[in-house]
Amino acid sequence: MGQGTPDNMNWAGLLQNLLLLVHLRQIICGSVQFSVPEEQEPGTQVGSLSKHFPPPYQLLTQDYLWMDKNTGNFYTTEQRMDREALCPEETKAEECIILHYAIVRPSGDLIQFPVIIADINDNAPHFENSEIHLRISEDVAVGTSFLLDEQAQDRDVGRNGELQYRLEYSDGVFSLKVEDDGLFILLVVEAALDRETQEQYQVMLVASDHGADPLSATATLKVTVTDVNDNCPSFSPDSPRNVTIPGDSPKNMLVAQVRATDPDSGPNAAIVYSLSPKVSEQAKKLFSLDSLTGSITLTQDLRSDNSEELVLKLLASGRHCPPADTQVTVSVLPKATQELTIKIRFIVEHQNQTMVLPENQPPTVLAVLELEGDSGFKGSSLAIEGEVPFTLSPQNGKYLLSTSKPLDYELKREHHISVIVRGRSGEASTIINSRHVIRLSVADVNDNAPHFPQPHYQLEVVENNRPEMSLLQLSASDADSGYNSRVTYSLDKHTSTIFNIDPVTGQLSVSASLDREQQGVHKLTVFARDSGSPPLQSVTTVSIRVLDQNDNAPVFLTPHFIFFIPENVPPFAHVGRVGVTDSDEGENGNTELHVVNSSGPFIVDNTQGTLRTATNLDRETEEHYELYLLASDHGHPLALTSTARVTIFVEDINDNQPKVILPSSNSSCLTVSPSATAGSMVTKIYAIDQDSGLNSEITYTVVAPEALQNSSPFQVDPRSGNITLAQQLQQQDLGMHHLFIVEKVCHLMDIDEAKSDFVFIPGVLPEGGDESEDSQVAWDQ
Known part of the structure; x- marks a missing residue:
């Protein structure tokens, strides 16, 4: 069994005292040993040599202990014993031992006895980093385990240093598995992952020891779901299907632009556009398709006097996916009809022929549309295709393009308004229909406050925690975009200064140790505010219940009780009430009284907290008694105690004749x-x-x-x-x-x-x- 001996023993003093060995008869190295929990208050009795050797005694080694030379009792000093400092972890010691030497007089024997410093649970576990990052592919099989490289450490030993782990806020997606007595901590995937649904998970990894009053630490486990190519491209529904161009359109003119999307990310979302092999050779000569942008342009100047339609079948290809397809019909108008055009006069803000309208606006006039060059047509008109939140209203030969209801940026950010031109040629009585697409971009306004997943959070923290301990990772989402969705976190101004929240990450922490006896429950108000103008905010509350540790010894109402009682009272008579309190709660605060250092005729009634007589008292035999009461709580792993002095005066009654x-x-x-x-x-x-x-x-x-x-x-x-x-x-x-x-x-x-x-x-x-x-x-x- 490994044993550790502190390095800072006062060996010089010990050697000086050992010079007394010249006069000693023998050295006794017997089986006498004592054990004392670390961090005891000064004056705590550790043991006594009186059970093993007769007095008087002289203690040669004064480190951490002093001895009463007459009784052989030895006690802790002001020099507190910290096991972790006396026997550091690198010593690999299973027991932390201080060797002491004492002389037993008058025999002159030298006694060597070890004092074992027993561990108490005075160190909470701690993670080196408050965040642990793990990347898991979205196509991982349910039940797959991943090793967590970072584990918590605890400076205590034995059960106090053995750790157990649990997850909080995992929502059933992950669980923990511990192997080889805690040597390996594995994260187990319990549900199918989909990066396109949720790209990151934040769960709390809690490490707690096996002490009687367990201490714990938390770290935020951030699991990033990496993408696999499990989605294929698809064309957007608002991609143009029918386009009309004049018969004399110039080379390189943009005819249309199609758009396909792939929910995957990175290279898995790359899309390549191409023309289907089934496209006619004439169309291939007239049109060019940009493989990256989906833009369709003319490869030459048009010189067409006749109406014709060209069908372009387009493909969007992704990695390891069958291509998606769409069809665009290009109608070429003859020169005779090219004068029928739409003149647009924008009313609202616009950029690059795209109107910009903030969301939530009441019905608004967007633009004035006017047909030009329609002298050769009969009954020409404009209409909007499809059921869309827009209207066209004729007015004095023109059309007012308006919204029919407020637009919502969060529902749809961009609208393609398809305007159909209908006309009939005067010469050939041919019906000519064409489409013009007008684009409108919805601008975000700060109409969504940040949102917390829960209106209230409840935590439990064991008091005397280590400072700067992380408590909870808070996160609020905002459906807006840009600055309107940038969230910062803060605490109510009346919150105790020991609590802090990172304004960017939302990590809630406590900068000092909590004391349950000062405050058992802390209620925090957390604000999440966006960066919009004006900013919007939401609120959640966090209740922190501080769990008790046995860190308070019982306290007598007075260090010295004085009672008076008449002689000749019957046994079990009431002497006086002994007031004692313990500010801890539960078993840690339940106290029990004992009479110590006295053989007097008194007992303690713990049910009433009173001192009673055990036999009849006779003042003529004993006028007063001096005794000590020991108050002990029921805390674990170590009960705390205190003592009080009691003086009992026996009052005389006239029970003797002259x-x-x-x-x-x-x-x-x-x-x-x-x-x-x-x-x-x-x-x-x-x-x-x-x-x-x-x-x-x-x-x-x-x-x-x-x-x-x-x-x-x-x-x-x-x-x-x-x-x-x-x-x-x-x-x-x-x-x-x-x-x-x-x-x-x-x-x-x-x-x-x-x-x-x-x-x-x-x-x-x-x-x-x-x-x-x-x-x-x-x-x-």
Whole structure:
């Protein structure tokens, strides 16, 4: 198995530390190893040596990790670990490993342990070029596959670096086939291609990795359909069929021009015109046919006094095609009738005897036609042949040629108006008919706005995408021509500046990484505007839904929670609510709480997000607890975590009775000297209470009827517990006195009591009232 070791290890520092080996007993190169995903936040715990060796420890290699010498836990530093930078692709390493060394004291053993830098899906696939070009012949068989030379690359490894491909907007014409585990990407033709119907296809090639949250990249696959010679020439329907020329026409005069078309392109569309072998020898001598243009001209001057018709059968030949044929009948008029001509006075714009009229004009007068030289004819007239959008209206011996309805450039760009001249010769009573073709070219006006194939597009992009990523290839068509059909693309002025569209190609891209937590959906308005005057535009919308990545750790509402709870509450009692949020969505945003670094009697109720007691709490045993909560989300491939400190103070309740410390027995017998003065202290009673606050404040009280208390020579201080003489002892005070003292703790309505019983025996007074030394009795508690 190949392994990679980063080149930038701090070997100088390592060698300096290894000088300590002089004092080391042995080097341990065991099976201890750790794995950490790359790009972890500083302070993330990677592992611990405490499970393998006793403390303390010293980490010799400080690259990327630091170690707590007492616990053996080691953590990531500010120096982030980027697997792709530490172990570049050219190293061919299957595992990226950093070797670390630590000393285990006091044994002095040197430990060598590898830390494997595990890959995360932090690199999106990318295409070297945003466009991939492929040429496919239109006669290719359905099912044929073509190898795509350019594939996406992904710097990640394993599943994160394995790519899968799909096509978008292929409309069932193409599909993808992957062979040899993604080594070969083949484009499969699923439907018959016809260059004459569609010359180019633009589909989106999407490459996505196999990470838990897949990242993707797109490239525009432009398939150009190349031509094969699958069409043959055909004559245009508006090619002239009948032509009339005067009998004295000069040499080289243009008689007519025929036109054939071939839908193929390039050499496959080349057409050669020729005369059929069946054309008469007379016609061959009189007429010449240009093989490239289809122009028919006279080869000599005509000198004809008689009417005659010559039939020309013409052929249009293409490569590997049978020739198309048409027939032109040329009527030659005798000199006597050549004076019957049409004089045309153009009203509209004209060029080279061709009228030019913008489309969409209301019915318009185009020209005034007048017959000249018709003195020898009877009943001459003009008429338009066929059902065409033109009319001839007689007016004062002339004819007005007009349009009968608006013309549409997109339907027909050129019209050949065939005007028939009808007349009868006065001498021979011969009917003479001839045709004159008047040409009209329809000029385009900007009456068509650009057209998007879809009114709305929807995309999904995983957040944290690479900048300058292509999103969508937009294309709008315009039925106009020239500048009127030249389309430029733009975005609404309120669109975020991170989105861009190429004004010429319509390629939509994003210049920065998207953040779902800042904005989950972006709605763009795209304009397609032509270059006409005035320009026309159309609109489409693009909705971009940003898919979530687990890039946000849970966040506690405060780094330090403080709770108060009374002691003696039952188990599973509510301590407090722990607020934590995660701005990711779905499983990436679902959090779970755990108590760490604590053996305290607390558990987490994840259903409520609260902290609860696990057992009864006793303030007298533990006044407060310190613990840490770990919040972890459910993201893949790596869950993100955060911690918060929790301090819980146990509040006291009055659950302990006072305990008498002095005297040591609840019943004590003391002797008091009769000479003791008023106010002197006889003895002291002292009690303690394990509760706190008001619950621990003790009051001392003598329990006796009020009259007896008033006559007693003894009194108790309620605060200090000092027992003193209330007055000078008298003769009647001699004897035994019982004091029953109660110690009380009062807090709200709770009263705890302890009792002590004292017996005081004053000494005997000598006659004269003086106390002798023999009368003093010492007492002992």
